[in-house]
Amino acid sequence: METIWLYQFRLIVIGDSTVGKSCLIRRFTEGRFAQVSDPTVGVDFFSRLVEIEPGKRIKLQIWDTAGQERFRSITRAYYRNSVGGLLLFDITNRRSFQNVHNWLEEAQSHVQPHSIVFLLVGHKCDLEAQRQVTQQEAEKLAGAYGMRYVETSARDAINVEKAFVDLTRDIFELVRSGDIKIQDGWEGVKSGFVPNTVHSSEEVTKGGRQCFC
Amino acid sequence: MTVMTWQEGDIQAKYESIDKDTPIPTDRQIEVDIPRCHQYDELLSSPQGHVKFRRVLKAWVVSHPDLVYWQGLDSLCAPFLYLNFNNEALAYACMSAFIPKYLYNFFLKDNSHVIQEYLTVFSQMIAFHDPELSNHLNEIGFIPDLYAIPWFLTMFTHVFPLHKIFHLWDTLLLGNSSFPFCIGVAILQQLRDRLLANGFNECILLFSDLPEIDIERCVRESINLFCWTPKSATYRQHAQPPKTAGDNGFGKTATYYSSDYQDMSKTDLSREPLALCDLKAEVSPRISAEDLIDLCELSLAGPTKRTRAGKPKIVAVDIRSAEDFSRGHISGSVNIPFGTVFSPDGELVQCPATGILQNSRGRVIVVICHAMKSAAMFAAHLVKVNFSRVCILDGGINKLKSTGLLTVPSPQI
Numbered sequence: 290m291e292t293i294w295l296y297q298f299r300l301i302v303i304g305d306s307t308v309g310k311s312c313l314i315r316r317f318t319e320g321r322f323a324q325v326s327d328p329t330v331g332v333d334f335f336s337r338l339v340e341i342e343p344g345k346r347i348k349l350q351i352w353d354t355a356g357q358e359r360f361r362s363i364t365r366a367y368y369r370n371s372v373g374g375l376l377l378f379d380i381t382n383r384r385s386f387q388n389v390h391n392w393l394e395e396a397q398s399h400v401q402p403h404s405i406v407f408l409l410v411g412h413k414c415d416l417e418a419q420r421q422v423t424q425q426e427a428e429k430l431a432g433a434y435g436m437r438y439v440e441t442s443a444r445d446a447i448n449v450e451k452a453f454v455d456l457t458r459d460i461f462e463l464v465r466s467g468d469i470k471i472q473d474g475w476e477g478v479k480s481g482f483v484p485n486t487v488h489s490s491e492e493v494t495k496g497g498r499q500c501f502c
Numbered sequence: 503m504t505v506m507t508w509q510e511g512d513i514q515a516k517y518e519s520i521d522k523d524t525p526i527p528t529d530r531q532i533e534v535d536i537p538r539c540h541q542y543d544e545l546l547s548s549p550q551g552h553v554k555f556r557r558v559l560k561a562w563v564v565s566h567p568d569l570v571y572w573q574g575l576d577s578l579c580a581p582f583l584y585l586n587f588n589n590e591a592l593a594y595a596c597m598s599a600f601i602p603k604y605l606y607n608f609f610l611k612d613n614s615h616v617i618q619e620y621l622t623v624f625s626q627m628i629a630f631h632d633p634e635l636s637n638h639l640n641e642i643g644f645i646p647d648l649y650a651i652p653w654f655l656t657m658f659t660h661v662f663p664l665h666k667i668f669h670l671w672d673t674l675l676l677g678n679s680s681f682p683f684c685i686g687v688a689i690l691q692q693l694r695d696r697l698l699a700n701g702f703n704e705c706i707l708l709f710s711d712l713p714e715i716d717i718e719r720c721v722r723e724s725i726n727l728f729c730w731t732p733k734s735a736t737y738r739q740h741a742q743p744p745k746t747a748g749d750n751g752f753g754k755t756a757t758y759y760s761s762d763y764q765d766m767s768k769t770d771l772s773r774e775p776l777a778l779c780d781l782k783a784e785v786s787p788r789i790s791a792e793d794l795i796d797l798c799e800l801s802l803a804g805p806t807k808r809t810r811a812g813k814p815k816i817v818a819v820d821i822r823s824a825e826d827f828s829r830g831h832i833s834g835s836v837n838i839p840f841g842t843v844f845s846p847d848g849e850l851v852q853c854p855a856t857g858i859l860q861n862s863r864g865r866v867i868v869v870i871c872h873a874m875k876s877a878a879m880f881a882a883h884l885v886k887v888n889f890s891r892v893c894i895l896d897g898g899i900n901k902l903k904s905t906g907l908l909t910v911p912s913p914q915i
Contacts, residue, residue: 297703307534325537327538327660328535328573330573330652331651334648334706334709334710336703336707348703355573356573357573359572359611362613362614363614366647
């Protein structure tokens with residue numbers, strides 16, 4: 290059965306190779322952690338429903354991208370049709386943090402005339418002993434670009450739900466206030482089917498994948 | 503898998519001469535990809551396997567300065583390494599011979615023109631073999647760019663486990679470089695019911711975690727699709743250019759199906775390069791005049807007695823006006839002027855000509871006109887109403903004028 294949702298948001302997940310993009314998404318959509326994850330070649334897709342307020346469900350269409358730099362020629366085609374993005378770096382890999390700036394520039398130059406609401410994610414926060422990027426400097430960088438910052442761990446299921454839900458809420462507010470408008474030919478935000486009768490929440494979870502985190 | 507024209511000694515010497523030790527910028531990426539590549543396998547996940555993996559990949563990168571390491575090359579390397587685990591040089595040589603044949607220029611730093619052309623030809627193959635599926639996928643915007651890049655960039659090594667890859671490749675290696683298109687269509691057809699029943703979201707999710715594919719069936723169906731595909735229909739201007747004599751890496755006697763279209767000598771009747779935007783605008787593939795002549799068994803000496811077995815059945819549909827048709831046409835072609843069978847909204851109207859078309863269902867339908875635009879539009883209309891195996895004659899009727907193959911009906915007495 291087609292589940293009922295208010296809006297569909299298309300999100301893109303970007304960041305260097307091996308920062309854990311696919312693992313974070315799998316934890317969020319499937320509630321499990323894979324020790325070994327194949328490198329993403331091109332783009333991959335995931336989907337999950339989130340309830341941001343009682344009765345208000347948003348369908349997230351999540352596009353996972355290859356981290357290798359040369360794939361940007363392929364993945365940049367997906368920026369334009371995304372309303373939001375998670376920009377990941379690995380807190381144990383300083384270089385992935387230094388590349389955040391490049392990822393943002395790349396995204397901004399290919400998203401015109403739209404803009405993407407980004408969330409900066411410091412991933413693998415369970416590996417505190419190997420940390421190479423402090424929370425303060427990451428927060429500072431995020432602030433400079435007007436992003437929120439959150440630290441997550443797919444392994445220990447820390448803040449995974451929060452990262453996606455916070456971003457979804459922010460976008461929802463922008464849609465509600467009219468700062469982000471639904472447009473024909475743009476896939477970033479789509480209006481869903483809203484029935485007259487309110488369905489029970491049981492029914493809603495039936496179709497989508499359940500999350501256990 | 504053997505590399506026929508190379509001597510074993512040459513391979514060893516060549517491999518040994520390649521510097522696999524000096525650090526290169528690609529090292530980091532190779533380093534992170536290997537421990538994630540086919541690691542369910544005992545050999546490939548062993549420490550020794552990782553060392554060999556690294557050396558073969560590095561040797562390939564270093565010895566191909568015009569190409570670069572793309573993620574996915576690790577998966578492509580896996581079957582070669584597995585099969586030649588104790589002979590790295592041979593693994594390297596096989597991979598080096600495989601890539602130019604099936605993945606020519608896929609690993610260029612900027613490969614977008616190669617990939618875009620490849621995916622467009624693939625779209626045309628879907629429309630050619632399965633119009634209903636093609637119509638549905640286009641309607642929901644589920645284009646090959648979204649799911650087929652890992653299929654082709656890695657020749658399916660990123661999507662299947664090793665035992666399935668071997669099964670698939672055993673057949674792939676017997677076909678020419680257009681065989682992968684047929685594998686792609688066969689995979690789609692195995693998921694056909696689910697694809698047809700679903701919208702965009704469900705379809706992308708289906709492919710993000712590809713369901714179990716019956717590989718034996720996939721191989722069988724790919725072969726059938728391949729036999730129904732006119733050779734020139736998969737022409738690509740960015741495919742490997744014709745090999746010069748003595749440079750034949752897969753030195754075998756070419757048969758009709760194993761030889762590559764672009765390896766055959768080029769004549770005025772061959773296909774001509776087409777700009778990507780024009781290629782993209784056409785739903786159905788073009789075929790060359792050569793192919794048409796061959797498939798219709800036209801020749802100045804009259805129809806040959808012996809029909810070659812295994813050739814697809816074909817019908818040539820000439821959509822020019824009856825007047826133009828009477829001035830000269832291909833022997834055996836049927837005249838169905840554009841306006842007679844389609845209503846302005848693209849529906850098939852009831853008339854004798856429609857009957858001819860309906861009776862031709864299942865055959866290869868070659869649309870012939872003098873203007874390519876009209877032919878392409880007519881073909882697109884046919885696809886829309888679910889006619890399969892529709893293609894158009896590249897260059898139109900004019901291509902055939904110089905051949906002396908056009909017939910003029912004798913005047914009535």
